[in-house]
Amino acid sequence: MNLSPFTQEHDLLRKVVREWVDTEIAPHLGKWEGAGDFPDEIFHRAGELGFLGLAFPESAGGQGGDYWTQVVFLEEVGRVSQAIAMVLSVQTDMATPPILEFGTRDQIDRWLRPALRGVSIGAIGITEPDTGSDVASIRTRAVRDGDEWVLNGSKMYITNGARADFITMVVRTGDHDADNPWSGISMFIVDTSLPGFDVSKKLEKSGMKLSDTALLYMDDMRLPADALLGVEGEGFKQIMWELQGERLGVSVFGVAGARALLDEAVRYAREREAFGRPIGDFQAVSHRLADMATEVEAVEALVYECCDLWNHRTYATEEVAMAKLAVGQLSSRVADVAVQTLGGAGLVEGSFVSREWLGMRIGRIGGGSDEVQRQILARIMGIG
């Protein structure tokens, strides 16, 4: 019976990703977080190294690996920074999979291939200033005009939004129908170089400061006919499909981050002395960390079960909602235990633990809040 889902090839890949993360990302995180920015070069390098298309088929410019190769990648990045994991996951698990799934050959050649090479940066555009979890209430609208679409509206909290070359966007193409609220929505690949697109504001956040999160305006933006992704009117279904991979991706790097924070707290508890002994010798400290280690192990086991389902192309809405909910809760709790264990050192600006504590809070809000996951689960259980 095999005890690890990973093969030797995955282990080799892990070594390569880890080396890249340790040399080209980790040393700069403090600086980037302080500056509220990071170089586009990260995307270019990740693309060059083949990390942006690990689980995409070779026929679309990917590496042709299984989902576990993507798990390796997200874990290794998530281990050092939730913020960098998020911006890369937006590229690999959010903006691009719908193009592969719903796109035409031309769309794949034009948008997906360069994105997997890292020469083009993507974002996913769902949330608006007045609507987040409630996707069916979006108001950004595309109206057909001859061969073109005219796009008007705004999108909010868009990660990579200020630097994106394209945005995989969900917009309204028909009127809101109270009886069928999921109709009249379509997906587009929005080329941000076209006139009428404006990054109105880079938002300042409490955590994941290095990533650009933007408020975007589209003002009479004219999109060509082939900007439509998939089927007109099927956008809601398509974006719900996208959200599964998105939520699983953030779960994978979230639990990896939680494990890294736990490791850091354990390391500190073994070294730091108080009252004449390592603080890890105090049962109150060691038991709290034992509890956290147990939770990390349990939630990781759940996430891996989801990854296995996903790898077998099983559309596991229930399991993914559980994983997303469990990881969000776990990671912010583990981060808090890490801060408590480090004491004053956990409050120093720019330290690994303080930075990730700030970032982890986003996990329970982004990609569908805890409450949305619970509502999904309640619906699946037949009670919501």
Add this chain to the structure above:
Amino acid sequence: MSGIEPLFREEHDAYREAARRFVSEVIAPHAEDWEKARDYPRDLFSKVGTAGFFGAKFSDEWGGTGPDFAAEAVWIEELSRGLTYGTAADLGAHSQLASLYVDRFGDDDLKNRYLRPSIEGSKLGALAITEPGTGSDVNAIVTRARHDGDEWVITGSKVFITNGSWSDYVVLAARTGDDPGHENITLFVVEADSPGFDRARMDLIAWHTSHTGELFLDDVRVPDENRLGDVGSGFRHIMSNFQWERLMMALSAVTLAQLSLETGLAYARERKAFGRPIIGFQVWQHRFADLATRIRTGRALTYRALRLHIAAETGTSVPRAELVRLTSMAKLHTQRLAWQAADECVQVHGGAGALMEYPAQRLWRDTRVGPIGGGTDDIMRNIIAATMGLGAA
């Protein structure tokens, strides 16, 4: 091959089907009566044995059908669904503890005399370690066995011995030397009808049907051929079997948590308040969603540990420390979970949650044993902390 190998195969599905039918026909219909009577017929053991459900983890050499620990896990899960957990605990003490000890540490003679009839269900066993002054701290036991010719003379007492108030034999731990070290602990198979062996059934708030007993041994003479393993090997054997015992508890706890969820949900759908079913309130929808998530998480962790056990049982080299770490985590995580799930089940029942005619209170009482028995939550935390290089003092 990458990915997660399935834990259960096709034959396990059939086994689960058979186990579920057996529990729903032979146990579940009587659960309420047995709970009320705080007792059940002793011939349940021979029914389970005849149906083959004591045999999955034992070799056919002794009347088993295995060893197949995945099948055993299936039986444990299905048995827990019988809603009379004291009964399941008795059957577990007999099979997962006493029988398994004889299988693992006994010679052919002991296996013939005790394991074979245990698998048949014609001879009932129990495991006796805990004493009035010592539970989690196994090394502190004081029951003494003195060598006398080719016999041992045992004096002492044991408490909280599940299935012990009516078993035919007990696998008992005693000190075989004066020094307090754990190299002086030895296991014996003691016949319950031996002169000087006395016992009483204990009244517990949980496990009402269980025959949990306290044992008194006053110069009980045991032949040397009933020594289980080498002199001084007892502590090591106890520690090694703890892993399976704890994993078994985790498997049961996850199933009981699931039962609490199902029981609570069924009530919440029926019972109306403020003009709608209780389940119409979002707080309850979300509470159940949380609970379902935590149960699924607990199961994933437990299966992760089970996978390691099965690998170890089937010849894969598994680091002992990793087996202990994961099993301790599974035990710690799931015992509290089962009780919390039952507590929510009681809560959604409102006043009915306190009524003896509803199973909610029973789930709640019975699952409270989990964080104490088989090594307390705090013992688990000590073990897990030690695997991370943290002191447990």
